[in-house]
Amino acid sequence: MSDNGGAPGPGSAAGPRSAPNQSVALAAMLFAVSMTFIDQTIVSIAAPSIIDELGLSSSGMQWVVNAYLLTLAAFFALGGRLSDIFGHRRIMLVGTVVFVLSSVLCGCVPTGEVAQTWLIVFRATQGVGAALMFPAALAVVIAVFPVDRRGRALALFFGLSGALTALGPLLGGWLTAWTWRAIFWVNVPVAVVAVVLTALARIPNIRRPERLDLPGAVLVALGMGLSVLGLQQASAWGWSSFATWACVIGGLLILVLFAAYELRLRQPLIKLQVFRDRAFTADSLVLFFAMLAFVPVFFFASVYAQVSLSASPDQAALFLLYFFIGFGIASQWGGRILDKRGARPAMKLGTALGAVGFALWAGKLTDLSMHDQWPYAALAGAGIGFLLAPASTDAVNRAIGASYGEVTGITQTVRNYAASVGMAVFGTILTHITTDRVVETLQSKGVPDAAAQDAARSVAEAVTGHPDGQEPSGSGPVASAMRDSMDAIRLDFAQANQWVFYGMAIALGIAFLCSLLHPGTRVTQADQQVTADPRAAPAD
Template sequence: MAGNPTPAPSGPITPSGAAVSRAPRQKLALAAMLFAVSMTFIDQTIVSIAAPSITDELGLSASGMQWVVNAYLLSLAAFFALGGRLSDLFGHRRIMLIGTLVFVISSVLCGCVPSGDLAVTWLIIFRSTQGLGAALMFPAALAVVIAVFPVERRGRALALFFGLSGALTAVGPLLGGWLTAWTWRSIFWVNVPVAVVAIVLTVLARIPESRRHERLDVVGAVLVAVGMGLSVLGFQQASSWGWGDVATWACVVGGLVVLVLFFGYERRTTHPLIDFEVFRDRAFTVDSLVLFFAMLAFVPVFFFSSVYAQVSLSASPNQAALFLLYFFIGFAIASQWGGKILDKRGARPAMKIGCALGAVGFYLWAQKLTDLSMHDQWPYAAMAGAGIGFLLAPASTDAVNRSIGASYGEVTGITQTIRNYAAAIGMAVFSTVLAHVSTDKITATLQARGLSQAEAEATAGKVAEAVTGHPDGQGPSGDGPVAEALRGAGDAIRMDFAEANQWVFYGMSIALAVAFLCALAHPGTRVTEKVPED
């Protein structure tokens, strides 16, 4: 890794002889970091539940609402590497606190969005700054946990960190459903008390600070942000621009070219934003690949299952949240088992079990979507969640452990960039799939009910925008043949949307199957050596 890192302390974090205060301080530090990162995980899912209410009140289009959701994920992916590097250069605690403040201020402003033409721009801007705050906060928070726990206890601490922070994503749908019944704006304001608790605990924990005396790679930060932004923009807009449009491929290819330039620049610079030498470790590379393919499904599943529940199952936001709870029951239980397997046998067995279970779970879940019954789907939703739970903490912890003696902020920035870039791509690609398949199926349904091809295609394009707050599938109101056809086609359209979602869930199953093939290449070695003492 770049530079000469300051070793993370492996002994007590209290002054010499104050052994009594070591455990409370470590626990306070871990609790503080969990409160902080819980906001970032909650915000990956809470907006999905409130999407219909937001679009209904503010009059957003489906593509506009998709950008509100995706702007957060894209900003995370673009700035995670920068956040990890800043954490190393200016101190983990300091950057964590700055990230928390940026995040919570942005949350308040998201909740204060005005109605009118400015609404979508306002939300996208402050959702993006939310993502920036999270990108600063998360790698710094993880580096704090690593710094305060000695390596022989770090495995359990990190398993708890990744397991609980991942499980806290379940709070998003549940809290979102309850808060949306009052006002959707409160889904952003709820971050304020959580941030206050995180800041207070951070101060009380008296976390030691350390800095690396190196320069910031500004050019590298700009290149990686531009490259990721362009490529995801192309994927995101493919559903509206079309895959045959020059602009779509200009963004995708242009972004990838910039990322190639970024790689070349990083290999030549003295203090790179990302030191790609870490990928010489095969285990780290496999961990990263497993996380990439798993994240194609993990974050998008909240959005698509929520919209499916509200459109095809005619569920309320609260009911949709309970639907997602099945997924997290499996996740929460399996994450604990995955942590134990990691401690006893290493990451490879846990990743193999998780990927295989997740692939089967998503496949069986997809087959049950057309039953239009929550009760029939819960075992398969739980199985899919268990698969992700088994692999998430072991893969993430093993990757971080590979950075022993190096820059924890930097390596965390790498893995989290990969995870969140994958989530953004998954959202974009699966949104495109859902939009195209829904439109085709609904067009056929409306034509069968007497509409001309032109009328059916025009209307299907509107009805397929399922996140516009019309989950009953009735679309435009009024008199005439279009309105009459829609009023009689509600059940058929709900089934069309369910069948379109099957394609998305089969895609998630394929992503986990590819992750399983990657996991087979893991060498199975375990990191057991201790961090050198000062």
């Protein structure tokens, strides 16, 4: 008997395959990948509550966010290749199981000294599950839709999956009011729906048996991990530290070695020859610089709202909703521009609007008024909305001579590595500037330099800044000065965030320049037909 439209199993007679249900298959894959997008943002809202209950440091909390992004980036290419080799449906289901089990364990983290390590480890395994799931889910969508309907299906896939990122802050705010642990447990019912729909959709397990490039997978994971470690720890080690630069430069050199190694292989982990396509290179560069801002903005805007604006998690979620209103509306227009005129106009418009929006938003952060910022937050979101789906879809459509799994592995690796770098770099900037600003505030209150430095580092590490209105505990002149200076310290934190948001504006400005490199050519259905791989075969 054939399995969901796949090839007959060993010893069975060949028979007609059941056609997959395209609508159910698309719904199943969207439910699956929604977890990966929601988890990029949902933790940001709960960050102060997690820090408070588990006693995490600021850098530790950033690693809770970054562990997911980094492993997602480091293993995405491997996930794409495993999907090609062992079958898209099978790897998608394996990834879903790994992801949801990791989510449950994240929600069950014990308190005490082991808490930070526990949470980082299982956030990392969540990222591995997502890296297996996403490229396989995309490959399923491509496999079940014919060429003449594939463009609309891909636009819906990228558009909805990107928009689902908006659910993270909203769910996070609502669930955190009950318990922050529920932000991880919510993935369980979503995963169950995805698995049930996958079974109902009769999806064939298309595979392409080839050699797996394990050395390449190790090199890319090691290179990304080391480079982000150096950037992340720069706030603790210092930019003059040998360890900081050893990690950053060493990681980048390993990535160069990885590229040289891949170019020599007949069956590499990533076919880097696809970068010979100027349009694909432009798409990837735009995605890289845009993603420096897109995922980190949720973390930094959420913490800013809860520290500087004294907002509750629910209020912080509504603050981020301004961004997503702009994102949601613009993503629809961006899809239409892609269909009619190609990716280049949408990317140019999106990067320009994003750069202006983030710059104007940065200028309003020190007003300490949530409602005065909504036009600029919405403008920044609109910029990302215009470019995200067109750049991603155009890159996937250019999988000429390579599998969709491989090309998706490249683009998603670029996106998630950029998000990890953005979290690390902007987190370091925020910590340094917050420390400097708080030192100045405390010194103005007569606190000695050494005591001011110690207190400022504590504030920067705590990051929450007592957003619930509680005053710092303790007695003595330093504690008294801290209590008297809380309003000024909240402003200090807002000024530090200004540097972060101006950095995001610069990243979008660079993305605009990269969009000009795109030749403006469009991929036709005839071009997409070339991507059909004669080596691909259904499996059981």
